[in-house]
Amino acid sequence: MTTTEEPTRSDDVQTRPPRFERPPWPPAGPRRLLGDLGATYAANGLIGLIFSATGPVAVILAAGSAGGLSPQQMASWISGVFFLNGILTALASWLYRQPLAFFWTIPGTIIVSGSLTHLSWPEVLGAFLVTGLLILALGLTGRVRQVMAMLPMPIVMAMVAGVFLKFGTDLVRAVGTDAAVAVPMVVAFVALASRAALGRWMPPILGALLVGAAAVAVTGRFHPTGSGTPWIAAPMFQAPQFTWQAITELVVPLAITVIVVQNGQGAAVLTSAGHKPPMNVGTVLCGVWSLATSAVGAVSTCLTGPTNALLVASGQRTRQYTAAVACGLLAMVVGLFAPLFVQLMLATPVAFVATLGGLAMLRALQGSFVAAFSSRHTLGALVTFLVTVSNMQFLNIGAAFWGLIAGLLVSRVMESGDFRKE
DSSP: OHHHHHHHHHHHHHHSOOSSOOOOSSOOOHHHHHHHOOHHHHHHHHHHHHHHTSHHHHHHHHHHHHTTOOHHHHHHHHHIIIIIHHHHHHHHHHHHTSOOOEEEOHHHHHHHHHHTTTSOHHHHHHHHHHHHHHHHHHHHHTOHHHHHHHSOHHHHHHHHHHHHHHHHHHHHHHHHHOHHHHHHHHHHHHHHHSOHHHHHHSOHHHHHHHHHHHHHHHTTOOOOOOTTOOSSOOOOOOOOOOOHHHIIIIIHHHHHIIIIIIHHHHHHHHHHTTOOOOHHHHHHHHHHHHHHHHTTTOOOEEEOSHHHHHHTSSSOGGGTHHHHHHHHHHHHHHHHTHHHHHHHHHTSOHHHHHHHHHHHHHHHHHHHHHHHHSSSOHHHHHHHHHHHHHTOOBTTBOHHHHHHHHHHHHHHHHOHHHHHTO
């Protein structure tokens, strides 16, 4: 009996998928990489980078300004999320031979902007570091998918919708208070987004950026300061401060936005395009890179959804990895010139950044509402949303965390059947 059972157990072990996904071997050599790279993939990589460097950067600037960060601190943040994540994007995409664009968690950035009203910057940096350790630990367990399934997606997305809502209302306020800048940007965005042919010619958010820049110039509202500011990035290595208030308030929501919201969205985009993203390895990489980016004052790394969607928008599936490699290399260039980039953006009116950030978040806000209220856990999602937008604090912990807790409790008590359907 023993001799006949041993091969069976051995075969089972051999056919069991590895906990950590291995890349194809050997990696693509320079000749294959250049052969796979064509105009279509280079253009997709450029468009993906342009998207990341416009609206999402406006989100960082809005969060940093609300928290009273200096231009140098914001430049270090932007340098970290582009240069370090650009390295990861290029390397991971090359090794796994599929598009794997890693940038930063936008909902996490918005959560941080609310916390900066009552937490010091060193405390936030301490939370960034602990978040990186938590993401790394979860990744090393090899059970990321099980962790993602523990939180109902409607409740998580209701928290995201509550966090994103401010960007929508700021967009509306910008139109009302500075129509000369905001209205042309909105018109350009709508015109490009409503016509597929125009949108392929120029991404709507880029069109809004260019029209807004022209409006700022025509109205004489561009006021650069700090002419002696260096153009090349000099990342600020900043000492973290560890407090229970910051750790309790930020670490779990940040980790959720990375693992559940952003990585889940990125995985869904890539899977629908025919790729098989390495989620366990990807989570480990997000943890390691989050530790590195926290050292220069940057929010946690994630597998981004929108940028990956742009990278797989066209072309042959087997060659789309070159678009991500190109995007990563271009991101490193943006990271090198982050101080110049920040200086130019901060010289524009407040309405310019608010409008750009709001337009960039419109689809994400729409998607979060649809995901939160279209199927199950709708009452729990509503409670989560209301608590999150209330901006309440309890035990010095912010509303995003309490929104999740309240929504889960309400849904568990009043929508228990929805949990059994999962």
